[in-house]
Amino acid sequence: MTTLDKDDVRQLLVKSWMTHDAMWFRHCVEECGIEQTNRINKAAVRSMAAIEIRRLTEALGFGEVRTMRALRELIEAAWELISADFMGFEVSHPAPTVIRWDVPRCFAFEGVTRLGVVDRYECGIFPRLEAWFDTLDIAYTVTPAVHGCLMQAGEACYREYAFDLPEG
Numbered sequence: 799m800t801t802l803d804k805d806d807v808r809q810l811l812v813k814s815w816m817t818h819d820a821m822w823f824r825h826c827v828e829e830c831g832i833e834q835t836n837r838i839n840k841a842a843v844r845s846m847a848a849i850e851i852r853r854l855t856e857a858l859g860f861g862e863v864r865t866m867r868a869l870r871e872l873i874e875a876a877w878e879l880i881s882a883d884f885m886g887f888e889v890s891h892p893a894p895t896v897i898r899w900d901v902p903r904c905f906a907f908e909g910v911t912r913l914g915v916v917d918r919y920e921c922g923i924f925p926r927l928e929a930w931f932d933t934l935d936i937a938y939t940v941t942p943a944v945h946g947c948l949m950q951a952g953e954a955c956y957r958e959y960a961f962d963l964p965e966g
Contacts, residue, residue, distance in 0.1 A: 812882035820909050827915055836920040843922045847929035854879065855934070863934050865966020866895050873897065876930075892958070894965050899927070901955035907947060919947050924957050937962040 802810070826835040854876045855863070863869050870891065881887065888900040901923070910919040921944065931938050941958045942948070948955045 808879065809882050812880065813884065816882070816884075816905065823909070824913055827913060832915040832918045836918070836922075839922045840920065840925050843925050844929040844932075847926040848933040850880070850926075851876070851930040851933050863936065864963065866961060866963045867966045869934075869936065869961065869963060870897065873930075893960075895961045895963060896958055897961070898958045899924075899956060901949075904949055904955055907949045907955070910947075916947070916950050919950060920945060921947050927957075927959070931959070931961075 823835060823839060826838060830838070855872065858872065858875045860868065860872050863872055873889070877887075877889065884905055886901065886903045886905075888902065890898045890900070892898050904923070906921070906923055907916065907919075910916045924940075924944075928938075928940070938959045938961045941960075944957075
């Protein structure tokens, strides 16, 4: 019998959660069509993420997040818990109050491509982050403003979030 370390367990749980998410999405597309699935998916993601960030903030011992330093620390700690190696996101800080996510290879894009609905897919990944910021009551602007999926147009996927927070 193999003993799993904490990271192995976390990776397995995240992969299982993402498999559930993908199967839910697939069956919803089959039952409801892609347009309704996009709407339901984004609403579910935003609802889940609002609860998730409150839980993470409490579990990680954060109080109110009112500085960029606190936000960067929270995101780093939360991301370590909720992401898995297969996700491949790259996070950087190109300016003191900016956080950038680059997605060189997107598991969601690959999944909707296999489903044959990539041409009408609306990203559900970044609404999760945006719901975190909204729930934490942190003002931000996002570039680029995207309503579909950058990768479906052959573009590199990324988002830059500029926050209205003191550096702290």
